[in-house]
Amino acid sequence: MCSMKYEEQIAKIENIVSHPLRKFKPGELRGIIERYENNHRKSKQAFERALKVIPGGVEHNLAFNFPFPLTSKRVYNCYMETIDGVTLLDYLMCGGPIILGHNYKPLTEKILEVIKESAPCHGITSEYEYLAAEQLQKHFPSCEKIRWLQTGTETDMLAIRVARVFTGKKHVIKVGGSYHGWSDQLVYDMHVPGTKRMESHGIPKEMYKYMDSVPPNDIEALRDMFKEKKKVAAVIIEPMGGESGAIPVRPEFNKEVEEICHQNDTLLISDEVVCAFRLHMGGGQAYFDYTPDLSVFGKIVGHGYPSAAALGGRADIMATVAAGVGGGAKRAYCGGTLAANPLTCAAAYWAMKYVEETNATEIAGRAATRLSTGLNEVFEKYNLPWFSYNYGGTVHFHSSCVFGLDITDPKQGPQIKHRKEFMEHMGAALVDQEIISVAGSRFYTCMLHDDEIIYNTIKKMEKICQKIE
Numbered sequence: 001m002c003s004m005k006y007e008e009q010i011a012k013i014e015n016i017v018s019h020p021l022r023k024f025k026p027g028e029l030r031g032i033i034e035r036y037e038n039n040h041r042k043s044k045q046a047f048e049r050a051l052k053v054i055p056g057g058v059e060h061n062l063a064f065n066f067p068f069p070l071t072s073k074r075v076y077n078c079y080m081e082t083i084d085g086v087t088l089l090d091y092l093m094c095g096g097p098i099i100l101g102h103n104y105k106p107l108t109e110k111i112l113e114v115i116k117e118s119a120p121c122h123g124i125t126s127e128y129e130y131l132a133a134e135q136l137q138k139h140f141p142s143c144e145k146i147r148w149l150q151t152g153t154e155t156d157m158l159a160i161r162v163a164r165v166f167t168g169k170k171h172v173i174k175v176g177g178s179y180h181g182w183s184d185q186l187v188y189d190m191h192v193p194g195t196k197r198m199e200s201h202g203i204p205k206e207m208y209k210y211m212d213s214v215p216p217n218d219i220e221a222l223r224d225m226f227k228e229k230k231k232v233a234a235v236i237i238e239p240m241g242g243e244s245g246a247i248p249v250r251p252e253f254n255k256e257v258e259e260i261c262h263q264n265d266t267l268l269i270s271d272e273v274v275c276a277f278r279l280h281m282g283g284g285q286a287y288f289d290y291t292p293d294l295s296v297f298g299k300i301v302g303h304g305y306p307s308a309a310a311l312g313g314r315a316d317i318m319a320t321v322a323a324g325v326g327g328g329a330k331r332a333y334c335g336g337t338l339a340a341n342p343l344t345c346a347a348a349y350w351a352m353k354y355v356e357e358t359n360a361t362e363i364a365g366r367a368a369t370r371l372s373t374g375l376n377e378v379f380e381k382y383n384l385p386w387f388s389y390n391y392g393g394t395v396h397f398h399s400s401c402v403f404g405l406d407i408t409d410p411k412q413g414p415q416i417k418h419r420k421e422f423m424e425h426m427g428a429a430l431v432d433q434e435i436i437s438v439a440g441s442r443f444y445t446c447m448l449h450d451d452e453i454i455y456n457t458i459k460k461m462e463k464i465c466q467k468i469e
């Protein structure tokens with residue numbers, strides 16, 4: 001289970017958000033930014049050039065480092081070299097999917113074979129399509145049938161469509177703060193619970209007529225919502241809690257949601273985009289012991305190779321996405337020219353096999369536990385209220401706790417901005433220590449983060465703690 005008890009996690013979050021932020025000493029922050037600028041001049045030039053053709057100069061939220069994004073030259077094992085010649089210890093792991101380490105040679109070789117033999121895509125099926133589906137099903141028995149797609153976003157979008165077709169009901173409930181991609185209906189109550197339509201610019205509010213959310217871990221609120229909206233097609237959950245467990249889940253919550261869903265003929269959708277193969281070989285559903293009706297998979301099923309995602313679930317439900325055109329049959333329309341291409345399916349098949357053979361999930365999980373334990377010792381030593389915990393190979397470390405803010409509290413709500421800024425400073429301070437993290441608050445481990453690397457990471461965090469007021 002999680003390396004820290006739920007009650008302790010909640011108490012520590014409340015402690016952080018109800019006290020003033022512990023910031024960097026101004027001189028130290030200046031030093032961090034100056035060294036960042038000096039050490040990454042080529043990345044800065046690349047960013048300035050990109051700004052001329054790319055809105056904001058960078059595509060993905062994860063790549064948005066403060067004070068400017070870094071440009072990669074090569075990645076290998078658990079390292080990333082930037083075009084500045086700086087080698088960073090990598091805990092970004094592409095936002096989760098890399099667990100064998102970057103460019104894992106046996107996997108790369110298999111992919112090169114496919115490229116040489118059949119090119120990346122050709123439009124008809126390949127054997128890898130069912131081989132990969134069989135491999136996924138082996139670890140996720142709730143997935144009697146599987147359909148390959150291309151991103152977590154479209155898979156979540158399809159999951160709710162399937163639920164509506166199958167149940168004939170319309171309402172969908174998510175948990176506040178959870179992220180299920182950026183499709184129209186799911187850009188709702190994301191990141192900080194209670195923010196509802198805060199990020200939904202360009203999406204008509206009518207889009208949310210049948211979409212709602214409940215506060216994290218609040219099973220009574222969910223029960224009440226079922227009374228209010230009698231026809232609920234689906235409840236969608238992130239198994240570790242919102243933002244991959246940054247808003248930690250109460251361990252019994254997922255099972256309780258399953259019970260409520262099944263009492264109401266509502267489908268439970270488990271969004272396994274981050275949990276599958278990283279938290280447990282059988283994902284959140286095996287770890288927390290519940291059985292969803294539909295499961296959403298994303299980037300990790302193909303170990304980061306492009307266009308890898310899948311929807312899996314009960315055979316009768318999944319029948320609504322059978323392929324074929326037209327006929328007016330009652331089905332959930334979906335498509336995707338590049339979906340299930342041989343390259344991605346081969347990547348998925350071999351990646352799952354190698355993760356299983358190498359025991360990567362367990363090894364990365366053990367490294368993560370050592371890391372979060374060591375970070376807590378350091379935070380305590382420096383008398384900081386910060387804390388860390390891990391769910392398998394996902395380590396969270398909370399210093400400013402943006403996700404823990406209660407936006408209905410007039411004191412806490414307005415703090416989102418400067419608490420987020422602090423996370424950016426933390427991200428820069430980590431780069432200063434030649435470490436790249438997820439948004440200055442999360443580390444994803446892989447099977448190559450060995451004891452020595454973890455030890456050095458903890459020592460480097462200690463240096464960061466010495467820079468705090």
Ligand SMILES: Cc1ncc(COP(=O)(O)O)c(C=O)c1O
Nearest residue numbers: 151152153179180181271273298
């Ligand atoms: C839980 C969860 N669901 C869905 C998504 C969206 O996946 P994608 O980025 O492939 O669209 C993400 C992305 O990080 C995620 O963490």
